[in-house]
Amino acid sequence: MDNARLNHATVVYGTVSGKYESSANGTSSTYHYLLIYRSGQIHDVVIGPLKPNTVYYYKCGGPNSTQEFSFRTPPSKFPIKFAVSGDLGTSEWTKSTLEHVSKWDHDVFILPGDLSYANSYQPLWDTFGRLVQPLASKRPWMVTHGNHELEKIPILHHHPFTAYNQRWRMPFEESGSTSNLYYSFNVYGVHIIMLGSYTDFEPGSEQYQWLENNLKKIDRKTTPWVVAVVHAPWYNSNEAHQGEKESVKMKESMETLLYKARVDLVFAGHVHAYERFSRVYQDKFDKCGPVYINIGDGGNLEGLARKYKDPNLEISMFREANFGHGQLVVENATHAHWEWQRNDDEVSVQKDSVWLTSLLADSSCKI
Secondary structure, three states: OOHHHOOOOEEEEEOEOOEOOEEEEOEEEOOEEOOOEEOOOEEEOOOOOOOOOOEEEEEEOOOOOOOOEEEEOOOOOOOEEEEEOOOOOOOHHHHHHHHHHHOOOOOEEEEOOOOOOOOOOOHHHHHHHHHHHHHHOOOOEEEOOOHHHOOOEOOOEOOOOHHHHHHOOOOOHHHOOOOOOOEEEEEOOEEEEEOOOOOOOOOOOHHHHHHHHHHHOOOOOOOOEEEEEOOOOOOOOEOOOOOOHHHHHHHHHHHHHHHHOOOOEEEEOOOOOEEEEEEEEOOEEOOOOOEEEEEOOOOOOOOOOOOEOOOOOOOEEEEEOOOEEEEEEEOOOOEEEEEEEEEEOOEEEEEEEEEEEOHHHOHHHOO
């Protein structure tokens, strides 16, 4: 192909395959890591406005590009289906998780941090991109960062999140955030807050102030459900990752904000296992608190966190060290269904399932 005929920071798109009625231009950039790596061109293009529940066909680089992709926008009515899995990596377990996710007709994929596990070896970011492209090109992938995105090396590389911020730019500015490390977005009926475990979260910090303002602006008439996503879990009965500042101190700083705002669900990763808690506030059951779900079981090479505390916590409803993904179906303004699907050979096996009632529907939990 004649590269001179391509504008790599251009996307053409339309609702009929091969007919691209719209186009959008964006920016191209590269980044350096240490003295030995320079990325290829990274193109960032924003398209739209788009119609809900519509399949769009698109090409990156202009109409002369050889490969056509397609994606479907989320609907503008219930039900809304979210697939959730964290700590993915690029292992055979990862491939199994993605294969199972691909068989479920979801609207949005949520990833609570730890994407590629490149761990400073930058070509693994490309490997990860190629691995997830079949899914990430078809549905919105909304991610937050984890500890493996830091890639900060004392003396040698001072700036954290170099690759993550360049490669996985999220729509943070649209929610009033000044950082790609935390932001929010709406999918019909659901307000989702993506928080940053590895950036400042203390009272008075930019993220804390942004979260305070974001929670105040939520319109529960249009988004009756509120979901938060972090990487380092605030509740955890696994022996892995106990006592870490990013869990303990962030919980101390922000838990009350989420509780007072009547956040319904909090997803986390980091611990390589699955666990679901009851509605909780300050370490005790509280019917007006969020349900906490740890789902760092996407398939990373580090393996599973198999050791749990014994005896179990009363607030821990289900826990299992296995790889898998979660399926959240928001049926209407008051009810949602959650289930955890375990990877089991060639099939995805439902192991945990629960119906949830929104806090907005509980008159005793009114804000």
